[in-house]
Amino acid sequence: MQFIQVETAPDLDDQNVPAGTRLVVTDQFNAGDGPTDDPVTAFRLALTRAAGAMMAEGAMPPHLSRMILCLPDIGVLQNRLIDYDLAFRETLAGNFPEISVVVDASLKGPEVALSAVVPPAGDPDAKVYGDFTQAEVNFQYSPRxxxxxxxxxxxxxxxxxxxxxxxxxxxxxxxxxxxxxxxxxxxxxxxxxxxxxxxxxxxxxxxxxxxxxxxxxxxxxxxxxxxxxxxxxxxxxxxxxxxxxxxxxxxxxxxxxxxxxxxxxxxxxxxxxxxxxxxxxxxxxxxxxxxxxxxxxxxxxxxxxxxxxxxxxxxxxxxxxxxxxxxxxxxxxxxxxxxxxxxxxxxxxxxxxxxxxxxxxxxxxxxxxxxxxxxxxxxxxxxxxxxxxxxxxxxxxxxxxxxxxxxxxxx
CATH class of the missing domain: 3.40.50.1820 (Alpha/Beta hydrolase fold, catalytic domain)
Incomplete structure (x- = not known):
């Protein structure tokens, strides 16, 4: 999990996207009502909520373009980077976007916002593998x-x-x-x-x-x-x-x-x-x-x-x-x-x-x-x-x- 620390969060709406694609930007999510004692657990919960909002707009993990991660202290991220990396992978697999990290000492825990660039929808009835459409082959190989x-x-x-x-x-x-x-x-x-x-x-x-x-x-x-x-x-x-x-x-x-x-x-x-x-x-x-x-x-x-x-x-x-x-x-x-x-x-x-x-x-x-x-x-x-x-x-x-x-x- 590679990231860039920045002073101010970038504007996720300000992205040059290819013609015909659609930009999806989520709100900034925290851990909600979940446990926040462990910072990695809180990060996973915040990321899961942001990912859910992104997917509700028709954007899937492979469409990820950017992530903003706001933290009260960057030290925990640096010391437990492997744990943060595994938490991201558990939620969104290996679809790592450009990650910007902002430190805000006023926060009680991590907050996450995501953006994704969704390509034009193809023919939903087109066969991409055997008799399977794109949606069907994705389902066949999606245990979750x-x-x-x-x-x-x-x-x-x-x-x-x-x-x-x-x-x-x-x-x-x-x-x-x-x-x-x-x-x-x-x-x-x-x-x-x-x-x-x-x-x-x-x-x-x-x-x-x-x-x-x-x-x-x-x-x-x-x-x-x-x-x-x-x-x-x-x-x-x-x-x-x-x-x-x-x-x-x-x-x-x-x-x-x-x-x-x-x-x-x-x-x-x-x-x-x-x-x-x-x-x-x-x-x-x-x-x-x-x-x-x-x-x-x-x-x-x-x-x-x-x-x-x-x-x-x-x-x-x-x-x-x-x-x-x-x-x-x-x-x-x-x-x-x-x-x-x-x-x-x-x-x-x-x-x-x-x-x-x-x-x-x-x-x-x-x-x-x-x-x-x-x-x-x-x-x-x-x-x-x-x-x-x-x-x-x-x-x-x-x-x-x-x-x-x-x-x-x-x-």
Missing amino acids: AQAPDHEKYFELWRVSGPAYQKNRRAEVWFGETPGQSFDLFMPEGVANPPLHLFIHGGYWQALDKRNHAHMADAMLKAGIAVAMVNYDLMPEVDLAEIIRQCRAAVARAHDVAGDYGYDRNRMTVSGHSAGGHLSGALACTDWTEFREDLPADLLKGSVPISGLFDLEPLSKTGMQRVFRFTAEDIAVLSPINMTPAVKIPVILSVGGLESPEFHRQSALFAEHMRRHGCQVSEAVMEGHHHFSIVEALTDPAAPLTSAIIQLAKTC
Whole structure:
């Protein structure tokens, strides 16, 4: 999250916009009746209110042009910039506008105003991907639109994840930038346990390993070590770099196994949503090509959850402004186009309440991996949507959780 501190707030109405477009400017919003004790929470609430007003005028996050953030003290923003960044991403993903910060000591908390430039409306009946119109393909790939109660899961992850993160044995770095580390959790009283790596989702633009730390508990109690993997986020890095970072995380986990006491010969991986894409890419990785001293069967199993394996439809959504997928990206970075180097077992899972496109994505990857001789099975999660399915990892009796535990312990 990059910003410019200014003395006076710029006039959001004073923007040169292309002919045919429409400028939307919101009022200045504070946290309202929400809690304001924590400045980042107050910022999230103010931003959410401003975003809601913007969307009510037909402007979506990809249309953002400018943001004014008024604060009583800039010190908190500077000291907790990562937290502000994640709060913005949780609300508006990677659609960062030009951000002006104004300090006003008379304020009780943060206030936010937004502007957006809305392009001309196209033909609402035009097909942009298969039989889907623009609105339809956006809905198919918008888990929040499909799950009206999604905010309660984000709230849960903001609280439960960081609280559980305190139990980590270590934070292990595999690169020099802020996102390149994983949190290692070790089970009590288990010698040389298997290691399971989990990769978070957020459309490669949002969330953090700390939001998911509590999801390690069931696996730890089953005697499995867990690594919660982070990676740098879009738009600061592209998807090719994110895949490279996740491969580096696995390689690092192999290298430091002896330092922490888990079995480097029994490593499995799972990931949710964008993390499902990444765990699919890891399942297809030629590890000897990535690094010649690594074993070809470095990973003994992969569990993509609600994954994205064909990038082409995503390039037709409003998120393409951040993704910027080229035809070459789609060809090279879609797991359905990657050839697995070994016959790795794969378990796929999609919530029963998720959109047809999410189900189609997993079916495509299942067919692809079977065609290359991999054993593919499914963990059926009826009654779950895109967010509840990953939270179900806290339940050892859930079919998905028990499948991961079984894979990790028998690989």
